[in-house]
Amino acid sequence: MTRPRIGVDLVPLSRVRTLLEPGVEPRLRRFLSADELAVSRTPDGAPDLAGIAGRLAAKEAVFKLLGAVGRPVPWQGIEVLRGPGGRPGVRLSGAAAELARGAGLGPIDVSISHDGGFAVAVAATTSPLPKGTP
Amino acid sequence: MSSAGIDKVRDWILGRHPDRTELAADVDLIESRLVDSLAFVELVYTIEDAAGVEIDFDTIDIEDFQTLATIEKAFFA
Numbered sequence: 001m002t003r004p005r006i007g008v009d010l011v012p013l014s015r016v017r018t019l020l021e022p023g024v025e026p027r028l029r030r031f032l033s034a035d036e037l038a039v040s041r042t043p044d045g046a047p048d049l050a051g052i053a054g055r056l057a058a059k060e061a062v063f064k065l066l067g068a069v070g071r072p073v074p075w076q077g078i079e080v081l082r083g084p085g086g087r088p089g090v091r092l093s094g095a096a097a098e099l100a101r102g103a104g105l106g107p108i109d110v111s112i113s114h115d116g117g118f119a120v121a122v123a124a125t126t127s128p129l130p131k132g133t134p
Numbered sequence: 135m136s137s138a139g140i141d142k143v144r145d146w147i148l149g150r151h152p153d154r155t156e157l158a159a160d161v162d163l164i165e166s167r168l169v170d171s172l173a174f175v176e177l178v179y180t181i182e183d184a185a186g187v188e189i190d191f192d193t194i195d196i197e198d199f200q201t202l203a204t205i206e207k208a209f210f211a
Binding site (some may be wrong): 011015027030031056060063070071072073074075076094095 | 171172174175176179191192194196
């Protein structure tokens with residue numbers, strides 16, 4: 001038996017703007033993998049602020065599923081990429097994948113939305129019911 | 135007396151929170167929401183710059199970043 005588990009997070013686009021300031025932009029590479037950076041630009045090549053904010057929110061929402069209280073977000077180990085049909089897909093690796101396995105989580109789905117200078121993301125999965133649950 | 139390095143870290147945190155003018159060494163930076171998960175990465179960069187060290191994200195012990203006192207002990211002692 002399983003039960004649902006959800007995580008949610010909100011990122012203001014202004015936070016992404018700060019990360020893109022000259023001299024600071026390399027910091028974005030700590031948050032996003034090479035594959036994520038490749039899909040985080042608009043068709044004209046500019047940084048996709050809303051897309052990046054949504055991706056960061058989704059990573060944090062997924063992190064909340066892992067139940068890893070007191071640990072920093074493993075930004076590189078939670079990748080949010082384009083899945084089939086344009087829906088966001090999640091790829092876990094390293095410590096994030098180990099945490100998900102340890103928690104017995106099922107497949108993870110995420111949904112992202114942006115408006116009014118904010119991006120919000122919800123992540124959902126299933127986790128095993130604790131032993132003794134009726 | 136605090137080191138110049140930890141003063142840089144304190145100034146960086148205070149610069150993000152103009153409503154504060156002081157930051158005691160024992161204030162929990164995460165519990166008090168002075169540093170959130172996005173800012174945590176920037177905090178690590180600030181410490182790297184101030185201490186002249188490289189911090190491996192994969193082996194980070196969050197307790198080293200809990201307060202200015204623990205940061206000073208871990209990176210500026």
